[in-house]
Amino acid sequence: VRPVTDEELMAAVSARDDARAFGELYERYATLAMSVALKVVRSRPSAEEAVQDAFVAAWRHRSSFRPEAGAFRPWLMRIVRNRAIDAWRRDGAHRRSRAELGEHAADDMPRNGDEERALKGAVQALPREQYRVLDLAYFVGLSHTAIAEVLDVPLGTVKGRMRLGLQKLREADDAALLR
Amino acid sequence: MSGATIVIRGPLDFATASEHLDALTDATSGAQAVLVDLSECDFLDSSGLALLVRSAQRARRNGGSLHLRAPTPAVRRLLAFARLEDALPSL
Numbered sequence: 001v002r003p004v005t006d007e008e009l010m011a012a013v014s015a016r017d018d019a020r021a022f023g024e025l026y027e028r029y030a031t032l033a034m035s036v037a038l039k040v041v042r043s044r045p046s047a048e049e050a051v052q053d054a055f056v057a058a059w060r061h062r063s064s065f066r067p068e069a070g071a072f073r074p075w076l077m078r079i080v081r082n083r084a085i086d087a088w089r090r091d092g093a094h095r096r097s098r099a100e101l102g103e104h105a106a107d108d109m110p111r112n113g114d115e116e117r118a119l120k121g122a123v124q125a126l127p128r129e130q131y132r133v134l135d136l137a138y139f140v141g142l143s144h145t146a147i148a149e150v151l152d153v154p155l156g157t158v159k160g161r162m163r164l165g166l167q168k169l170r171e172a173d174d175a176a177l178l179r
Numbered sequence: 180m181s182g183a184t185i186v187i188r189g190p191l192d193f194a195t196a197s198e199h200l201d202a203l204t205d206a207t208s209g210a211q212a213v214l215v216d217l218s219e220c221d222f223l224d225s226s227g228l229a230l231l232v233r234s235a236q237r238a239r240r241n242g243g244s245l246h247l248r249a250p251t252p253a254v255r256r257l258l259a260f261a262r263l264e265d266a267l268p269s270l
Contacts (some may be wrong), residue, residue, distance in 0.1 A: 124193050129201055132224065135192075136257075139225030146260040 007071035014062045022062075026055055027030045029073065040084035040119065050084040057083065081119060082170060088138070089166065120168055130165035135156055180243065182212040187220040191227030203234040210242035214270065218249035223257055231267055246270045 009025050012018040033054060037047035057079050058065075065075060123134045136142045136150060144162070148155045183206040187199060199208065206213045223231075235245040247269040250258065258264050 120193075132222065135224045140228065140257075142257075142260050142262050146256075150257045150260060152253065 007067040009065065010062070010065050010072045013059075014065055017062075022059060025076075027074070029076055030055075032073075033076065036077055036080050037084040037087070037154060041088045046087040046090075047084065050087040051080060053083040053086070054080040072103065085119075085169065122166070126165050126168055130161045130168070133161040133166045134169075137162060180210060182214065184214040184216055186216040189220065190222040190224070191217075191220055191230070192222060192224035193226040196226045196230045197204050198231065201244075203230065204237070207234045207243060207245060207255035208241060211238075212243060213238055213245045214248050216243065216248045217251065217254055220254060221251060223254055228257075228261065228263065228267075232263065235267055 004024075006025060006028065009018075009021040012021040013025070030051065033051045034047055035083065037050040037054075039042065041047050041050060054076070058076055065072065120139065123131055123138065125131075132151065133147055136147045137144070142150065144155060144158050148158045151158070159174075185199065185202050185206060189195065191199065203213075203215075213234070215234075231245075231247075238245040245267070247258075247267055251267055255269070258267060258269075
């Protein structure tokens with residue numbers, strides 16, 4: 001018997017609010033979603049919360065899923081990534097230890113996860129000033145105050161660039177979801 | 180121990196890191212003292228930091244060393260906040 005595809009399950013979810021089909025999708029992707037969220041927030045409780053939020057959002061927006069626009073898995077993982085970014089913002093400036101940065105730096109980039117590369121690529125596509133603030137905050141782990149000192153700009157400017165950059169990341173992902 | 184100096188001009192970031200990858204890889208592949216001149220480098224991002232940390236680790240593995248020369252105040256502050264002053268010592 002041919003296994004039911006993700007897209008067929010999601011079609012049942014969209015058309016009939018099929019909770020059992022959605023449960024099957026959760027079984028298939030909860031572990032991967034956790035892995036993606038952990039790459040963003042690096043904190044298990046925050047990642048668990050992000051994954052939970054993501055599946056709730058996927059259920060709420062089930063009617064917006066268009067199988068002809070793309071597969072279920074990347075659609076879900078974009079939602080997970082967005083919720084993880086939200087969780088990271090709630091957590092405040094995330095500080096990675098020197099050891100973590102060293103470990104990260106020691107890895108060859110191709111060995112990093114697809115999602116992390118995608119996130120980094122999206123951040124790099126931002127205007128330079130917003131990119132620098134988000135890169136220092138997210139990938140280096142500096143606080144807003146530290147970024148202000150490094151870039152020699154007022155704290156309010158850092159916060160403004162951060163807000164604009166994150167807003168653009170969200171808009172880019174929302175646009176991708178609607179395509 | 181022999182030595183090599185690599186000069187970085189402008190930002191060392193995701194857009195420029197690859198331009199310096201070969202030179203840093205070559206310089207740190209043997210047991211020599213490598214100096215990275217940052218006197219004209221105005222910004223490092225995570226890609227630039229990662230490249231330098233990776234290069235310093237490779238240098239040490241191969242019995243050599245890597246030191247930064249004359250980092251600008253902004254770069255010095257960044258290294259301090261990122262707690263990378265020990266991993267990337269300055270001369």
